[in-house]
Amino acid sequence: MRIVLISLVFTLLYAEDSFITPFEYAKMLYESPRGVGCNLCHGSKGRGKTIARYKKRKELKELKAPDITSVDFKTFYKKLNSRKKRSAMPTYFLTRDEIKALYFYIKKVNE
Numbered sequence: 001m002r003i004v005l006i007s008l009v010f011t012l013l014y015a016e017d018s019f020i021t022p023f024e025y026a027k028m029l030y031e032s033p034r035g036v037g038c039n040l041c042h043g044s045k046g047r048g049k050t051i052a053r054y055k056k057r058k059e060l061k062e063l064k065a066p067d068i069t070s071v072d073f074k075t076f077y078k079k080l081n082s083r084k085k086r087s088a089m090p091t092y093f094l095t096r097d098e099i100k101a102l103y104f105y106i107k108k109v110n111e
């Protein structure tokens with residue numbers, strides 16, 4: 001009986017532990033979708049940031065990741081599904097649900 005009770009408690013605790021909210025899931029995705037987190041370039045809240053500064057023909061140049069907080073879902077989805085060659089942004093292979101979660105996260109974190 002005791003053993004049954006103990007394992008029941010463990011099962012409950014474990015279940016509690018492995019449960020994550022949609023927000024937590026989305027945050028996880030945003031910070032590490034297939035390795036390279038969006039946050040590395042777009043900042044922790046998607047407000048954009050400067051990725052690198054360099055000189056080209058003595059001119060100072062900046063590589064910036066844009067603010068993605070007010071992009072509409074269609075643009076957002078298209079961007080994450082396009083395979084443009086000359087883009088500084090990596091190509092991801094995400095499902096529609098993952099893209100939705102990312103979109104949700106950026107909206108939520110800027111509320």
Ligand code: HEC
Binds near residue numbers: 030033051068
């Ligand atoms: C290595 C840096 C880098 C990473 C990582 C990155 N991006 Fe980007 N992103 C950029 C740059 C630079 C641009 C602008 C140039 C372009 O469109 O390719 C951009 C453009 C975008 C745009 C288009 C914005 C607009 O106004 O049209 C969206 C949406 C976007 N990124 C979302 C994401 C999401 C979501 C992730 C994570 C899955 C991500 N990016 C990861 C660098 C990055």
